[in-house]
Amino acid sequence: MTRIDAKFASLKASGKKAFVTYIMAGDPDEATTLAVMQGLPGAGVDIIELGLPFTDPMADGPTIQLAGQRALEGGMTLDKTLALVRAFRTADQTTPIVLMGYYNPIYSRGVDLFLTQAKEAGIDGLIVVDLPPEEDDELCIPAQKAGLNFIRLATPTTDDKRLPKVLQNTSGFVYYVSITGITGAAAARPEDVAPEVARIKRSTDLPIIVGFGINTPDSAQSIAAIADGCVVGSAIVKEIGAGKPVAEVLAFVKSLADGAHRG
Amino acid sequence: MAEDGLNSFMTGPDEQGRFGMFGGRFVSETLMPLILDLEERYNFAKTDPSFWAEMEDLWKHYVGRPSPLYFAPRLTEHLGGAKVYMKRDELNHTGAHKINNVLGQIILARRMGKTRIIAETGAGQHGVATATVCAKFGLKCVVYMGAHDVERQAPNVFRMRLLGAEVIPVTSGRGTLKDAMNDALRDWVTNVRDTFYCIGTVAGPHPYPAMVRDFQSIIGKEVRWQLAEQEGEGRLPDTVVAAIGGGSNAMGLFFPFLDDASVNIIGVEAGGKGVDDRMQHCASLTGGRPGVLHGNRTYLLQDNDGQILEGFSISAGLDYPGIGPEHSWLHDIGRAQYVSITDKEALEAFQLCCRLEGIIPALEPSHALAHVMKIAPTLPKDHIIVMNMCGRGDKDIFTVAKHLGVQVAV
Ligand SMILES: Cc1ncc(COP(=O)(O)O)c(C=O)c1O
Numbered sequence: 001m002t003r004i005d006a007k008f009a010s011l012k013a014s015g016k017k018a019f020v021t022y023i024m025a026g027d028p029d030e031a032t033t034l035a036v037m038q039g040l041p042g043a044g045v046d047i048i049e050l051g052l053p054f055t056d057p058m059a060d061g062p063t064i065q066l067a068g069q070r071a072l073e074g075g076m077t078l079d080k081t082l083a084l085v086r087a088f089r090t091a092d093q094t095t096p097i098v099l100m101g102y103y104n105p106i107y108s109r110g111v112d113l114f115l116t117q118a119k120e121a122g123i124d125g126l127i128v129v130d131l132p133p134e135e136d137d138e139l140c141i142p143a144q145k146a147g148l149n150f151i152r153l154a155t156p157t158t159d160d161k162r163l164p165k166v167l168q169n170t171s172g173f174v175y176y177v178s179i180t181g182i183t184g185a186a187a188a189r190p191e192d193v194a195p196e197v198a199r200i201k202r203s204t205d206l207p208i209i210v211g212f213g214i215n216t217p218d219s220a221q222s223i224a225a226i227a228d229g230c231v232v233g234s235a236i237v238k239e240i241g242a243g244k245p246v247a248e249v250l251a252f253v254k255s256l257a258d259g260a261h262r263g
Numbered sequence: 264m265a266e267d268g269l270n271s272f273m274t275g276p277d278e279q280g281r282f283g284m285f286g287g288r289f290v291s292e293t294l295m296p297l298i299l300d301l302e303e304r305y306n307f308a309k310t311d312p313s314f315w316a317e318m319e320d321l322w323k324h325y326v327g328r329p330s331p332l333y334f335a336p337r338l339t340e341h342l343g344g345a346k347v348y349m350k351r352d353e354l355n356h357t358g359a360h361k362i363n364n365v366l367g368q369i370i371l372a373r374r375m376g377k378t379r380i381i382a383e384t385g386a387g388q389h390g391v392a393t394a395t396v397c398a399k400f401g402l403k404c405v406v407y408m409g410a411h412d413v414e415r416q417a418p419n420v421f422r423m424r425l426l427g428a429e430v431i432p433v434t435s436g437r438g439t440l441k442d443a444m445n446d447a448l449r450d451w452v453t454n455v456r457d458t459f460y461c462i463g464t465v466a467g468p469h470p471y472p473a474m475v476r477d478f479q480s481i482i483g484k485e486v487r488w489q490l491a492e493q494e495g496e497g498r499l500p501d502t503v504v505a506a507i508g509g510g511s512n513a514m515g516l517f518f519p520f521l522d523d524a525s526v527n528i529i530g531v532e533a534g535g536k537g538v539d540d541r542m543q544h545c546a547s548l549t550g551g552r553p554g555v556l557h558g559n560r561t562y563l564l565q566d567n568d569g570q571i572l573e574g575f576s577i578s579a580g581l582d583y584p585g586i587g588p589e590h591s592w593l594h595d596i597g598r599a600q601y602v603s604i605t606d607k608e609a610l611e612a613f614q615l616c617c618r619l620e621g622i623i624p625a626l627e628p629s630h631a632l633a634h635v636m637k638i639a640p641t642l643p644k645d646h647i648i649v650m651n652m653c654g655r656g657d658k659d660i661f662t663v664a665k666h667l668g669v670q671v672a673v
Contacts, residue, residue, distance in 0.1 A: 054569075054570065055436065055571040056445050056556060056557075057445075058291070058445050058449065059293075059452065062435065065436070077568045103289060104555045104563075104565070104569040104570075104571070105568055105570065106569070107560075107569065108567075108568065108569025109569065129291050130289040130290060130558070131289065132288060132290060132292050132295040133295075135288065135289060153291065153292045153293075154292065155292045155293040156293070157292070157293050157294075157296045157455055162296060177292070177293065180293055180452060180453060180454075180455045181452060181453040182453065185453065
């Protein structure tokens with residue numbers, strides 16, 4: 001059982017929805033990221049997604065693209081990202097951390113070495129946008145063997161024929177992408193998302209967390225209400241990108257978390 | 264080799280879209296159903312005689328195929344060795360090989376019921392070809408082009424707009440060809456129902472590398488019969504040479520000769536200011552290592568942390584940090600040889616070709632020509648080299664003038 005599985009078990013026991021946040025490692029610097037990370041659980045965040053910066057983030061909109069660029073310009077690397085997780089783990093042994101990014105920096109490190117290092121640093125799961133089930137042998141299967149969750153994206157284009165394939169080697173939770181599009185673009189509409197979540201639920205017992213296009217406490221509430229939880233990324237990254245003090249960022253996160261937990 | 268299917272180099276890719284370890288389908292889940300659909304529709308079209316009949320009709324009456332295979336007598340004499348032939352794909356409508364592939368993809372898009380076409384472009388040649396064919400068929404066309412290239416290639420931007428295309432300057436990342444491809448992919452995940460992504464080279468997720476290669480293979484197929492016509496039944500080239508950006512004109516020339524062991528195959532990458540640790544080049548095979556970008560595994564210019572580096576070349580059409588996966592495979596198994604040519608060498612070849620043959624080549628094939636200039640003098644007079652003259656140089660005269668220190672009024 002990973003920290004992710006344990007977290008969902010305890011949320012279920014208390015009848016609460018999961019609130020998940022995405023931030024970019026090293027944006028604008030490591031100290032800020034660590035300070036934000038350390039404040040997230042207190043602000044009501046159940047699971048932290050930590051972005052691994054990449055030069056070519058094909059699934060991301062301008063907000064997260066620019067965050068990645070700022071991080072890389074500040075000298076962020078895979079090693080420094082892992083070091084952030086290690087630093088976070090000295091004081092927090094329970095909040096799950098999911099590393100989210102693209103395959104090349106991981107492939108470049110070497111899959112086996114990366115998995116050993118990620119596990120040792122205290123990472124619990126991976127979301128790798130450009131690894132569909134067709135490429136499961138690359139990282140998904142080795143990651144599960146190494147005891148990490150591999151969290152797959154399901155999307156509006158994932159039809160019933162394809163769904164079993166997408167669910168097959170997924171663990172931890174299923175990340176339902178609420179829109180066809182990139183991060184930070186269109187707003188997610190509960191009336192579109194609800195039937196899709198129900199459809200996926202019929203095929204899996206894993207929790208279903210909805211992300212993309214959620215940016216206010218109200219939308220966090222209305223989406224969380226129809227799923228097992230929701231993810232907010234760009235809206236928080238935008239606050240960090242605007243140079244807001246950590247306390248203000250965390251206050252905004254808390255308002256979103258309260259929304260999601262009302263859902 | 265050719266008779267024995269097991270030892271053929273022409274059977275790739277496999278069902279996973281792999282050429283050896285290269286290629287594949289590294290895309291987000293949203294796009295996966297789309298590329299599976301495309302694969303299915305392409306596999307059907309590939310064996311459908313009516314599809315090829317439509318292609319051949321347009322190749323002949325709209326593009327002007329077959330393009331000539333031209334023996335270059337004065338260049339041959341000047342170099343004093345091998346006989347040099349040029350495959351004149353610069354004479355195609357729109358001035359480059361790009362339209363061979365665009366026609367195939369747009370005919371397929373029409374058969375799939377798609378109404379909106381998107382494309383990425385670097386130098387603007389693929390963008391112009393796509394805008395052209397979309398105009399011909401009355402399809403909506405959106406072209407993503409790096410903001411830096413929009414400035415460098417103003418005439419092609421105007422051409423595309425005249426043809427009715429919307430040109431979107433890309434400012435994400437560093438505003439170059441790879442960023443244009445990222446933005447095209449972002450458009451595609453957003454507009455999944457009506458949009459067809461027309462990729463301009465043998466890269467991207469499976470089935471693009473194979474599909475684009477198949478459409479460009481008309482180049483090599485024509486060379487086979489044209490050379491036999493001029494040099495005698497059964498005569499094959501001894502060496503074929505082509506420039507490589509993403510590698511589509513090169514795959515088009517090489518593919519029909521892969522199983523002819525006597526044919527030397529040479530791909531020429533852009534060496535920029537020299538292939539060394541200053542990284543001022545775009546030689547993915549000679550200066551990069553395997554990685555995953557834009558849907559496939561291939562050789563890439565990247566740093567130690569797997570971050571992608573920018574290419575550098577005088578030629579905007581070669582300025583891509585990757586290379587088609589089939590080339591990476593041909594390189595690793597040793598069936599093809601890959602070399603690099605610097606900006607300076609390409610500029611010299613450009614000028615020589617103008618003066619000796621009355622052909623103004625694009626800067627891309629000038630790289631291929633520069634390598635021909637290196638090897639031809641060392642080869643016997645009965646050795647036949649065919650180089651791919653894949654584009655004309657009108658688009659490049661301002662760049663060349665600048666490098667020669669000449670002012671050209673616009
Ligand atoms: C004339 C010409 N040749 C070559 C290229 C490079 O592409 P590829 O390697 O796919 O043929 C381009 C690209 O713009 C081009 O315009």
